[in-house]
Amino acid sequence: MMNKGRIFSGMQPSGRFHLGNYMGALENWVRLQHEYECFFSIVDLHALTSSYADTSKLQENVMEMAIDWLSAGLDPEKNVIFVQSHVKEHAELALLLGMSTPLGWLERVPTYKDKIRDLEGTNKDLHTYGFLGYPVLMAADIMLYKATCVPVGEDQSAHLELTREIVRRFNYMYKKEVFPEPQAVYSKAKVLPGIDGRKMSKSYGNTIPFGASPEELWQQVRMMTTDPKRIKKTDPGDPNVCIVYQFHKVFNTEEANNIAAQCCAGSIGCVQCKKMLAEKMNNMLADIHIKREELSKKPGYIKEVLEYGAQRARVEAENNMAEIKAAMNIW
Ligand code: TRP
16 A cells, blocks of 8 residues: 555434535545555534534444445545544543633634624524534644644635644654644545436435435436527527536546537437436446445444444554653653
């Protein structure tokens, strides 16, 4: 294995995964697992920072996420795959780091006030200690394993920058280079719009479920927004305003140009174009769908995989925690 360093990354278990999540992050992880030593965590404690009031779906969501990861091709032998709350050192380190993290650093995180504002008027009140501390918990995740690299989307770069500041402050304060400064690994995330052209998001009801069955997939592709000015097949279409074309560019790269030309010439109909897209997407999703169905029937196996991952994570976490406490003169 080529080893470019150690990766830590996490995802919040917040309901069924969609194709946008997959193309945005998981697809990268599947590739990165061959190049780095990887710790991938289902961060259920992070989910609690905003969904603390209703936890009725939490366990189910954790299981679903594990199934998604495995069916996408993350290898539980090659990577350490585990649930954050199964390794108690995450909470312990977050507490220790919280002692020295200035309030101002947390209040200045751009997503902090935005998210509180976004959820105003809903039943989620984010004026909590836990929500303010979200980035500290994330720093603890990364630092607990002394990760050197963190694959994140743009939306997480402020959090990662804060982690780096917390690392520098710790190493300086306790006069020991305990932690490396983690670097972001940005990858060319392919951005998929939802089937109506807005951002793909569960709250808009415009998602394509990850591991969709051929029927589920066709249902969503059939509904995709096309050029509204195009009424008859012979009308020339504008692919640039068509969601189907956006998807062809991602899932049907070789033929996308050709299809666009036929659309502009009014020689291909929208239904035919959608059928071609659904077929291409199915080639990729059918395997995932089958694997997902199989794994869904084996909750015992999924739990074993997660326990195995937690055991391996604990070894590393306990070792590093001992060093951290020694540096802080805690005994
Ligand atoms: N905050 C991340 C997100 O919402 C999830 C996360 C938690 C994470 N801990 C992490 C990502 C550590 C990278 C590293 O996407």
